[in-house]
Amino acid sequence: MSGHSTYEPKTGFERWLDVRLPIVRLGYDSLIDYPTPKNLNYWWTFGGILAFCLGVQIISGVVLAMHYVPNSAMAFNSVEAIMRDVNFGWMLRYIHANGASMFFLAVYIHISRGLYYGSYKAPREVLWLLGCVIYLLMMATAFMGYVLPWGQMSFYGAVVITNLFSALDSVIPGLGTMITTWLWGGFAVDNATLNRFFALHYLLPFMIAGVVGLHIWALHVPGNNNPTGVAVKSKEDTVPFHPYYTVKDGFAVICFTIMFAWFVFFAPNALAHADNYIPANPLQTPAHIVPEWYFLPFYAMLRAVPDKLLGVMTMFGAIAVLFAVPWLDTSKVRSMRYRPAARTFFLIFLAVTLILGWCGSKEPDDVVIATGHDIAGDPTGLSVTVFSRFLALYYYGYFLAVLPLLGFFEKAKPVPETISSPVLSAHGHGVAMPAGAAAEASKKG
Amino acid sequence: MLRHALRGALLGVGVAGLLLSATSATAKSKWEEAQHPGFSFEGPLGKFDQGALQRGFKIYSEVCSSCHSMNLVYYRNLAQPGGPFYNPKYPNPNDSPYAKAIAADVKVPDIDQDTGDAIQRPATPADHFRNPWPNEAAARASNGGALPPDLSVISKAREDGPNYIFSLTSGYPPSPPKGLTVPAGKYYNPYFPGDLSSFWSGPKDKVPKGGFIAMPFQLTPNRVTYDDGTKATTYQEAHDVATFLDWASDPKQEERKQTGLAVMIYLLVFAGVVYGSYRAIWRNVAH
Incomplete structure (x- = not known):
């Protein structure tokens, strides 16, 4: 292109x-x-893995839609009928349900790779922004898809998430209520809600596919970033996409599929919640409403803030801040391979996000670090809510303070002149070779 | 290269592990952890024991079915591959004499096509299990306001399904702990979710684990007479009914695991072949 x-x-x-x-x-x-840097590591295979995930979800989803009934009285039983009476229906449905988890696992690795190697920096800002749009669309699609089986978690998940918009009532009285009524197609989550969620759940994946097309277009104009972050200087630095990366991505996709298949065939409900096999009952709220694992860090941030509107803003802001990353990072060096301080902050950021996810799965009053115990013998101390506040602070701090300031203060390690030089030094004896010598060696092959 | 791949794989596994532990993490429980009696269908190669399925079905039809419906399970399912009464002689479960005979013993409501009157007729393999109640209100009225849950997918609808069912149905203590006030029409069960602190007059840090359930203890020894001569102890009955209910929740489980084994072998061989191609193609590129 x-x-x-x-x-x-x-x-x-x-x-x-x-x-x-x-x-x-x-x-x-x-x-x-398509000329591709020859030093891409396995973290770069997740783009291909994601394309595979999208394909799997669309194909399995279209066939599932042939059997699914989007009606609040029949949806639950129609999903069970798919599992029991449709030929290989159990496989289709478990592929689709676990496929969503696999899709998010891959996208989180893909985003983390972009953050670590500075793939969002000039001239790839538009590529990054399109990726953020895909991620947003994925979240909307996954949320609406989770509502479709119309189990208890489906129903109450829909209630909780749509009710978030009612927080806008505190900005303009009536605005939030108006938006929720409009989302529901009525005055409560009901059949009309299920119908429109199904329609949108079928539509959004094709919008994702469209934006993926733009994402790949925006990738092929500047070309791939690479682990060194150094721009491609000559033909020496690249290999044609086929067969070099078709085979490498292919191998990665197969390995990923092995893990995917393990869930589908041997632990199909391990990532789901048992309550969702109880048909939706608007009169009986489950004891704990927990979203799917891939939303847990954001759920923890939502609950960490006592004010509803601020909580909602904290949650959506955590995603919105990703859009600003290309302009928040002030460092001239792309790859964190040469930014030891940034690397440390980034690894802590990853850990913090994972722990936030853990917090999201716990109850707000659960105790993380016990300092004593109450009259019933239950521990007291640092609660999940308070703990989440510190973690959310770091999450935001990483983007709003660390990335902007570090560019001015950190001392980066020397960056290689070309892609080929560090490649060879890694294979050699740990001594960086002069750029010229490396280019020579690569010619000899 | 391999070192890099290995490090990547390890990281991936670590992340997946964290995700899993985050999903399964639950709050400090106020009820007992389920026991693990061990089932033949556990693990990636587990299979249902057909004898246990038949005994479990007997428990369901002679004990549970007087209060619990199973609206998603059809008599034909009993004779389908992997079912309690599957026989390779009858590949079509609707032709199975077992399914036909079991169904014919049950009367289900229908409409007389000539007169339009409500009638009762013998069930066929195409009917779902008879619902003991005409409607939810009738079910609640007969059970002190509680609704006996439909058992079609109960094993999937409870955390740790089969172990939970086994523990709940066999785990009633002979009498509730002293100091616990049990409301009328309710029964104490240590495995049932609940919070008993407001019914407890003993020391505050010794609140019994468990909850109150509207179902009294059912699986007394010799509640049923097994056709295969197995001794009907409480343990045996609970184990068999848990097996049957897990099959009913996920009747394609065996097919799934067998398919999975073939898929895994195929993918591992495929991965090996593609890795070989990868090494061959990249042989002459320093990277």
Whole structure:
């Protein structure tokens, strides 16, 4: 898509088509000849893994939709009918349900890789922004999909999340109520809500696919970042996408599928909540309403703030801040491989986010660090809510303070001149070679 | 390269582990952890014991079914592959004499097509298990206001399903702890979720674990007479009914695990082949 196209039509038909619709050229330039840095590690395979996940979700989802009934009286039983009476329906449904978890696992690794190697920095800001849009669409799609089986968690998840918008009542009285009524299609989560969520759950994946197209386009214009963060300088630094990365991504996709299949076939409900096999009952609120694991860090932030509106803003802000990352990071060095201080802050950030997820799965009053115990013998001390506050502070601090300030204060390690030089030094004896010598060696192969 | 891959894989496993522990983490429980009696269908290669399924079905039909419906389970399911009465001689479960005979013993409500009157007719393999109640209100009225839950997917709908069912049905103590005031029409069970602190007159730090359940202890010894001569102890009855209910919740479980084994072998071989291609293709590239 970028640079000079090397495609040469071979057959008469290809020549005929190439001057009318150069679609074969597009495919050739983007998937075959596309020059890719040769030093991409396995963290870079998650883009391909994500494309695979999207494909799996769309295909399994379309077939599931052929059997699913979006009606509040029949949805639960129709899902069970898929599991019991549709040929391989259990497989389709478990692939789709666990596929959502796999999709998020892959996207979190993909985002973390971008954050670590500075893939959001110029000239890839638009690429990063499109990625954030995909992530937002994924969250909306996953949330609405989770409502469809119409179990207890489906129903109360929908109640909790749609009610978040009623917090806007404290900004403009009536605005929040109006939005929730509009989301519900009535005055409570009911059949109308289920119907529109189903319609949107079917629509959004195709919007995701569209934005993925833009994301890949925006990738192929500046080209891939790479673990050194050093821009591609010459043809020496790259290999054609095919067969080098088709085979590497292919291997990674298969390994990922092995883990995916383990969940589908041997632990299909391990990532889900047992309560969702109880049909939705608007008159009986479950003891603990817990979202799926991939929303837990944000759920913890929501609960950490005592004020509803501020809590909602904290939660959505945690995602919104990602959009600003390209302009928050002031460092000239892309890859954190050469930013020891940033690397430490980043690893703490990852740990903090995971612990936030753990907090989201706990009850707000649970005790993290016990300092004593009450009359019934239950421990007292630092509660999950208070603990989440400190963690949320770090989460925001990382983006709003660490990234902007570190660029001015940190002392980065020397950055290699070309991609090829550190590649060879890693294979050699740990001594950085002069750039010229490295280029020589790579030619010899 | 391999070292890098290994480190990546380890990190991935670590992250997945953290995610799993975060999902399964629950609050400090106020009821007993379920016992683990061990079931033949546990683990990635586990299979149902057909004898246990048949005994469990007997418990359900002679004990549980007087209060609990199973609206998603059909008589034909009993004779489908993996079911309690599957026989390879009858690949179509609707033709199975077992399913037909079991169904024919039960009367289900229907409408007379000539007169429009409500009638009772013998069930067929295509009918779902007879619901003991005409409606929810009738069920509640007969059970002191409590609704006996439908058992079709009960094993999936409870954390640690089969172990929970086993522990709950066999775990009633002979009498409730001294100092616990049990409300009329309720029974103490240490495995049932609840909070008993307001019914407890003993020391505040010794509140008994468990809750009050509207179902009295059912699985007394010799509650049923097993056709295969197995001794009907409480343990045996609870174990069998837990097996049956787990099958009913997930009747394609065996098919799933067998398919999974083939998928895993295929994927591992595929991964090996592709890794070999990867090494061959990248052989001459320093990276």
